[in-house]
Amino acid sequence: GENVEQHPSTLSVQEGDSAVIKCTYSDSASNYFPWYKQELGKGPQLIIDIRSNVGEKKDQRIAVTLNKTAKHFSLHITETQPEDSAVYFCAASDNYGQNFVFGPGTRLSVLP
């Protein structure tokens, strides 16, 4: 089955700096790669996603890149703000939400 690894497990950055979180996956059949932000006491919330026919996608300060050959994808947050502090999860699945597997998470702290 699918296995998703995520690094780093914790990340601290100064406000205004960039943050990068990296994930790798094992199943070449996976073609949907979402990123979720989870704040304390809340469920994961989708922040951006990418499908395998796209190499990069950007939404304001957030971008995701995908290298399907190498089976890895990354989340980039620019101009970080204290409200970006949360746990971020990457995930991988096929088109139908089958084998939806999450990485172990990255705790991001943005220091003012």
Add this chain to the structure above:
Amino acid sequence: EAGVAQSPRYKIIEKRQSVAFWCNPISGHATLYWYQQILGQGPKLLIQFQNNGVVDDSQLPKDRFSAERLKGVDSTLKIQPAKLEDSAVYLCASSPHRSNYGYTFGSGTRLTVV
């Protein structure tokens, strides 16, 4: 659009007791998922329903966990008897028919087994 509703928000029980969680998905979402999220880990799928039928329950500990989705809408997840290692957040998610578009999580139920 209302989100995925879950209740209760918190539950504390003693080991060997039973507990049930409730989930109401987004209206019109045919697919419903239950996840277990242990502290410091990513969510792990327990069971997936398509309408009122089970699609995948391969990771559900069936000796103690059960779930149902009557009438293809609300769902309940039950644990009987609970063990200490069941302490976790139980998340419900829903999505439209066989699609990961609009995949939305509820806020979860935090279970503590003492």
